[in-house]
Structure formats: C-alpha cells, structure tokens
Amino acid sequence: EPEVTQTPSHQVTQMGQEVILRCVPISNHLYFYWYRQILGQKVEFLVSFYNNEISEKSEIFDDQFSVERPDGSNFTLKIRSTKLEDSAMYFCASSDGGYNQPQHFGDGTRLSIL
Amino acid sequence: DQQVKQNSPSLSVQEGRISILNCDYTNSMFDYFLWYKKYPAEGPTFLISISSIKDKNEDGRFTVFLNKSAKHLSLHIVPSQPGDSAVYFCAARHGSGNTGKLIFGQGTTLQVKP
Numbered sequence: 001e002p003e004v005t006q007t008p009s010h011q012v013t014q015m016g017q018e019v020i021l022r023c024v025p026i027s028n029h030l031y032f033y034w035y036r037q038i039l040g041q042k043v044e045f046l047v048s049f050y051n052n053e054i055s056e057k058s059e060i061f062d063d064q065f066s067v068e069r070p071d072g073s074n075f076t077l078k079i080r081s082t083k084l085e086d087s088a089m090y091f092c093a094s095s096d097g098g099y100n101q102p103q104h105f106g107d108g109t110r111l112s113i114l
Numbered sequence: 115d116q117q118v119k120q121n122s123p124s125l126s127v128q129e130g131r132i133s134i135l136n137c138d139y140t141n142s143m144f145d146y147f148l149w150y151k152k153y154p155a156e157g158p159t160f161l162i163s164i165s166s167i168k169d170k171n172e173d174g175r176f177t178v179f180l181n182k183s184a185k186h187l188s189l190h191i192v193p194s195q196p197g198d199s200a201v202y203f204c205a206a207r208h209g210s211g212n213t214g215k216l217i218f219g220q221g222t223t224l225q226v227k228p
Binding site for chain 2: 004006031033035042043044045048050058095098099101102103104105106107108
C-alpha cells in the first residue's frame with residue numbers, strides 16, 4: 001500500500017540552526033500538510049499546500065517556517081533559527097483531495113533542539 | 115484549542131469484548147470526522163471516517179457513530195483484539211471543501227488484555 005515517507009526519523013540540532021524536514025507524499029496525491037505534536041500535547045496543524053502554494057497556515061506557522069515542493073516528489077518543511085520550543089514530532093500528510101478522502105500520515109520526524 | 119475533546123485518556127478492555135472510544139466537539143461547522151490509530155514510533159494511521167450527513171459508518175470490526183445534536187461521536191471496536199492496543203485519535207475536518215485541516219483530540223490509549 002502506498003505510504004507517506006519522512007526523513008530523517010530523528011533530527012538533533014543546536015538552537016539557532018536551520019533544519020529541513022523532508023517528506024515524500026503518496027505519488028498521486030495533490031494536497032500536502034504538515035502537523036506537529038509537542039510531547040504530551042495534541043497533534044496540531046501547521047500548514048497545507050496545494051498547487052505550489054500555501055492553502056492555509058496556522059498561527060504557529062510564522063516567518064520562521066517555510067514549505068516547498070522542490071521537485072515532483074518531495075515536500076519539505078524548513079525551520080529557520082530553531083528554538084527550544086520547536087522540539088516536537090513533525091508529521092507530513094497527503095490526500096488526493098477527493099470527496100471525503102482521508103489524509104494519510106507519515107511516521108514523523110522527531111526534532112530535538114538542544 | 116478545545117474544539118475536539120477526548121475525555122478519557124485511557125481505556126482497558128478484555129479481548130473479545132467491545133471497546134467504545136468517545137469524542138466530543140464544539141464546532142457545528144465540522145463536516146467530516148475521522149478516527150486514527152497510532153502505535154509508538156509510527157504516524158497516525160487512518161482507521162474509519164464519517165460524513166456529517168450520516169449517523170453511522172461500519173467497516174469490519176469498526177463502527178463509528180455520530181450524534182450531531184449532541185456533538186458527539188464514538189468508535190466501537192468489536193470484538194477487541196490485543197493488536198488493537200494503541201492510541202486512538204478523533205479528528206474533525208475544518209474548512210471548506212475536501213482538503214481542510216484536521217483538528218485532533220488528545221487521544222485515548224486503548225489496552226486490550228488477552
């Protein structure tokens with residue numbers, strides 16, 4: 001069964017550094033999402049992306065964050081000047097946008113900011 | 115953000131019995147609801163969903179019930195199996211069309227005892 005893949009599974013970075021989290025969505029999907037889950041908290045929406053544009057973003061997704069689809073298969077989340085509070089599990093998801101079709105999630109990247 | 119709530123952090127049932135997981139929501143504009151299952155070190159896996167125009171959806175051992183007047187949905191698993199032990203997230207779709215963001219509950223940890 002097709003799946004969303006994310007790399008790396010764990011990223012450790014010094015505070016203030018930039019990180020890029022990578023995702024390969026399901027191949028025929030057109031809608032892409034990033035969510036995050038801080039330890040002990042809910043899974044929360046960050047951003048959605050379609051047709052090379054951001055469709056919607058949350059209050060969390062400020063100028064520190066950016067997303068890109070650099071080629072036909074990858075979808076990336078860049079976090080500039082990381083802060084301690086950016087430590088979380090980051091999940092990528094995709095959907096085909098069909099009527100009441102679910103979003104499918106990857107296994108996540110655990111981001112640890114030191 | 116308390117728009118989707120799962121008030122039971124954990125549930126323990128005996129193998130073969132019914133598991134009932136509950137979820138409440140506050141936003142009457144939600145039009146699509148989903149249940150995801152999550153194992154440790156994996157991403158949320160889509161389980162079953164229901165449109166707001168229905169009150170029941172069944173898929174094998176899994177049935178989701180929606181009570182719109184009460185803004186309540188539940189997931190029934192029968193019979194429960196040890197492999198069902200996981201964290202279960204309720205999610206609601208927010209926004210227009212089929213591609214809106216998902217709002218998650220806090221999750222309920224289900225333990226099915228052999």
